[in-house]
Amino acid sequence: MRFGARLAAAVAARGPLCAGIDPHPGLLASWELPVDVSGLERFALGATEAIAGEVSVIKPQSAFFEAFGAAGIGVLERVVRLAKDAGALVLLDVKRGDIGSTMGAYAAAYLADGAALEADAITVSPYLGFGSLEPALERAAGGDKGLFVLARTSNPEALSLQNALLSNGKTVAQGIVDAAASANAGAEPFGNIGVVVGATIDPGELDLSALNGPVLAPGFGAQGATAEDLRKVFGEALTGVLPSSSRDILKHGPGAEALRAAVKRTQASLTASALG
Numbered sequence: 158m159r160f161g162a163r164l165a166a167a168v169a170a171r172g173p174l175c176a177g178i179d180p181h182p183g184l185l186a187s188w189e190l191p192v193d194v195s196g197l198e199r200f201a202l203g204a205t206e207a208i209a210g211e212v213s214v215i216k217p218q219s220a221f222f223e224a225f226g227a228a229g230i231g232v233l234e235r236v237v238r239l240a241k242d243a244g245a246l247v248l249l250d251v252k253r254g255d256i257g258s259t260m261g262a263y264a265a266a267y268l269a270d271g272a273a274l275e276a277d278a279i280t281v282s283p284y285l286g287f288g289s290l291e292p293a294l295e296r297a298a299g300g301d302k303g304l305f306v307l308a309r310t311s312n313p314e315a316l317s318l319q320n321a322l323l324s325n326g327k328t329v330a331q332g333i334v335d336a337a338a339s340a341n342a343g344a345e346p347f348g349n350i351g352v353v354v355g356a357t358i359d360p361g362e363l364d365l366s367a368l369n370g371p372v373l374a375p376g377f378g379a380q381g382a383t384a385e386d387l388r389k390v391f392g393e394a395l396t397g398v399l400p401s402s403s404r405d406i407l408k409h410g411p412g413a414e415a416l417r418a419a420v421k422r423t424q425a426s427l428t429a430s431a432l433g
Contacts, residue, residue: 160278160303160349161341164371164397167213167246172424175214175248175373177403178204178236180221184404188411194228197221198235200411205236207413208406209243211420214399216248216373234273246277248305248373254282254289261292268296278303280353280373284318287336294340297349303371304350308333309363311355311376320362330354331363341369347397356382356400360389371397377405384426400427 158166180200182192190196201222209215217240222233240247253263266272267279278297281290283306290306297304309319309330319330327335334352341348351371354363365372372391376382377400382390384400391398402423409419 159300159344160297161344161347161370163277163301164213164246164303165346167244168397168399171211171213171245173399173427174212174420174424175216175399175401176208176212176406176420177250177401178215178217178240179403179407180218181404184407184410187408190411194225194232197225197229198232201232201236202239203411203413204407204416205239205243207410207416208420209240209245211417211424212245214248215240215245216250216401216403218403219249219251230274237274237276241277248278248280248303249274249276250280252280252282252307253293254285256285256289257292260289264293264296268293268302277301278305278349278351280305280307282307283333283336287333294350298340300349302349305353305371305373306333306337306350308337308352309354309358311357328363334363334365334368337370338367344369347371351397351399354390356387356390358390365391368397371399373399373401375401377402384429387427 178201180197185192185196185200188200190200217233217236222229237247249267267274267276281293281304283290293304296302320328322328323332337350337352340350348370351373353373356374356376374387387400406419409415
């Protein structure tokens with residue numbers, strides 16, 4: 158079953174919320190956990206166990222696990238397996254981008270069948286050229302894996318690059334969206350290649366109408382965007398938008414019931430805004 162179809166089915170069953178697992182040192186401390194591998198393990202596994210059965214997508218942030226070395230990667234492997242066992246799709250936030258055989262190795266590390274960190278989808282950076290992602294695009298085109306390509310992120314440092322104009326008069330970000338749309342042409346219910354578009358960008362800044370793929374929308378929750386902002390940026394009828402929330406949910410831990418309640422409140426706000 159193609160990733161786009163798997164994602165559509167998951168969203169239909171559990172809603173569009175993408176819940177991040179971000180073991181930031183500040184969050185570990187707020188849970189009264191040591192900022193070491195033992196604290197990482199209790200935080201990440203506890204959060205995943207509490208919420209993975211409630212959401213369509215779990216998004217571990219790889220960097221916070223990598224910071225603890227090999228032991229941290231071991232915890233990440235367990236998070237991936239635990240989330241999948243709970244029925245969630247795993248979008249591993251790694252933002253890899255390189256060329257040639259190196260990009261191929263990244264794609265194999267995260268998307269190959271049986272890989273230790275095999276995810277359902279990963280985030281990738283196209284800023285060595287969209288074509289540099291070909292090894293990952295090929296794996297995604299094979300069927301059951303997806304990519305989310307950075308297009309228009311919400312950090313202020315990105316504006317001068319991502320809104321720079323190409324020779325055809327379009328912005329760099331729009332060019333990335335259009336390239337993803339070409340890869341998704343003809344797929345139903347939508348394709349395997351998504352884009353990352355910040356929930357705090359200006360409404361109308363990008364034309365996503367031809368994308369035919371999912372949109373990961375960070376910036377929701379702790380970074381300031383509300384469910385109403387999502388509707389303004391992406392439109393009421395746009396399918397495949399995955400609002401991503403991490404700290405706004407995780408701050409309610411460590412109790413499992415409190416975490417699940419935070420997820421349910423967030424899902425309810427999305428439903429009320431017509432994105433659920």
